Amino acid sequence: MKFADQILKRIEKIDRNSLQSYVAETLKEKDFLAGVLDSVPQGIWIVQPDGKIEYANQSAKSVLGIGHSASLRNRRIQDVLQDRSLSEVVSGCLLNRRYVFQREIEMIFPRPAFLCLTVIPFTRGTGNEDSFLVVFEDTSNLRAEERRLAQSEKVESLISLARGVAHEIGNPLSAITIHLKLLEQEISSEKHPRRKNAEEILRVIAAETERLSHIIRNFLVATRRRTPEFRESDLNDILRDSVKVLKPEMEKNGIKAHLDLCQTLPPMLLDTEKLHQAFLNIFKNAIQSMPRGGTIHVASSKNGKICTVQIRDQGIGIPENVLPRIFEAYYTTKEEGSGLGLMIVHNIIKEHGGRIEVRSKEGKGTCFTLYLPIRSEKIPLPDPSEETQKP
Ligand SMILES: Nc1ncnc2c1ncn2[C@@H]1O[C@H](COP(=O)(O)OP(=O)(O)OP(=O)(O)O)[C@@H](O)[C@H]1O
Numbered sequence: 001m002k003f004a005d006q007i008l009k010r011i012e013k014i015d016r017n018s019l020q021s022y023v024a025e026t027l028k029e030k031d032f033l034a035g036v037l038d039s040v041p042q043g044i045w046i047v048q049p050d051g052k053i054e055y056a057n058q059s060a061k062s063v064l065g066i067g068h069s070a071s072l073r074n075r076r077i078q079d080v081l082q083d084r085s086l087s088e089v090v091s092g093c094l095l096n097r098r099y100v101f102q103r104e105i106e107m108i109f110p111r112p113a114f115l116c117l118t119v120i121p122f123t124r125g126t127g128n129e130d131s132f133l134v135v136f137e138d139t140s141n142l143r144a145e146e147r148r149l150a151q152s153e154k155v156e157s158l159i160s161l162a163r164g165v166a167h168e169i170g171n172p173l174s175a176i177t178i179h180l181k182l183l184e185q186e187i188s189s190e191k192h193p194r195r196k197n198a199e200e201i202l203r204v205i206a207a208e209t210e211r212l213s214h215i216i217r218n219f220l221v222a223t224r225r226r227t228p229e230f231r232e233s234d235l236n237d238i239l240r241d242s243v244k245v246l247k248p249e250m251e252k253n254g255i256k257a258h259l260d261l262c263q264t265l266p267p268m269l270l271d272t273e274k275l276h277q278a279f280l281n282i283f284k285n286a287i288q289s290m291p292r293g294g295t296i297h298v299a300s301s302k303n304g305k306i307c308t309v310q311i312r313d314q315g316i317g318i319p320e321n322v323l324p325r326i327f328e329a330y331y332t333t334k335e336e337g338s339g340l341g342l343m344i345v346h347n348i349i350k351e352h353g354g355r356i357e358v359r360s361k362e363g364k365g366t367c368f369t370l371y372l373p374i375r376s377e378k379i380p381l382p383d384p385s386e387e388t389q390k391p
């Protein structure tokens with residue numbers, strides 16, 4: 001027999017003080033349990049077999065999207081639920097009194113949500129009819145996260161499929177490029193009257209083939225998932241090497257590079273290969289923006305724990321409406337561009353825990369400023385998965 005039943009049986013014999021303290025204790029316990037139930041995020045209801053509501057905790061209404069002012073007095077849970085299919089499922093559970101029911105249901109009204117519904121029948125002592133514990137848990141966030149994961153898995157597998165195709169295209173493309181060169185040599189030794197025409201056609205084919213190769217190369221670089229390998233390196237060396245690689249192209253276009261590099265820059269933890277790629281992409285854009293030649297100013301400096309690299313050209317500049325889009329994948333204003341160059345730059349700088357700023361004036365030029373944290377072997381790098389501020 002329960003303690004409460006024993007008390008009730010002997011209530012007339014219990015002295016007033018003991019009874020008072022018992023009631024006070026019981027009320028305290030009741031408040032405590034009600035507080036516990038009100039603090040859980042799940043909506044908890046206790047209903048009679050016909051659905052009449054006996055108890056609902058604080059979250060009961062909010063989980064179901066029912067307004068706080070809605071009254072639950074003398075109402076049945078089936079009538080309180082605004083979503084018809086949800087209400088039908090609950091009614092079905094109340095009819096089927098013996099089984100524990102658990103299922104995830106999509107609710108449409110009054111707000112779209114995924115709910116995990118659990119209905120547990122229970123008996124309250126002898127003589128009492130069965131009651132039901134009905135619990136609603138909002139699983140929308142969980143679903144959204146699952147969807148996001150599934151989506152990113154889909155994107156990943158599409159990318160790897162596309163990478164495979166790009167690789168396959170790359171090989172015959174290289175063969176075509178080599179054979180075009182051979183054909184060019186063959187034709188140039190001929191004395192045919194239409195040799196010039198043939199040479200012009202070949203030039204167009206070669207240019208288009210090169211364009212295709214460029215797109216494929218950039219796509220493969222952009223989608224390469226190599227995790228960065230950070231080693232202590234000299235950032236100025238990477239800048240010098242990148243300029244050196246492009247020197248012939250600069251000279252051909254009447255462009256000079258002016259380097260103003262910080263002499264006190266300490267060795268930094270960097271992925272040399274990736275940063276080299278990033279600088280090349282910025283320099284190439286600078287070269288392409290200066291068809292009439294000019295100077296590219298390259299400067300590195302140090303400010304506390306931040307190293308700043310500035311690459312400034314005297315090119316055509318970027319119109320204001322174009323500026324917000326330049327880091328987008330496949331955004332290009334060039335006939336032969338793939339629009340992946342700056343996206344690659346952005347990803348590489350992000351992996352280094354840095355950020356990029358761009359200032360540009362049409363007809364005057366563009367200045368890319370990269371901010372990179374100075375880190376040595378002893379200080380760990382930031383988690384590359386953490387989103388840094390997008391330029
Ligand atoms: N230094 C610059 N001067 C002027 N415009 C620039 C400069 N850098 C970038 N842009 C603009 O930003 C766009 C995107 O640049 P991005 O390097 O991503 O692609 P792209 O150069 O067009 O093609 P590619 O993939 O071959 O690099 C360019 O098409 C151009 O309009």
Ligand SMILES: [Mg+2]
Nearest residue numbers: 281285341342
């Ligand atoms: Mg580019």
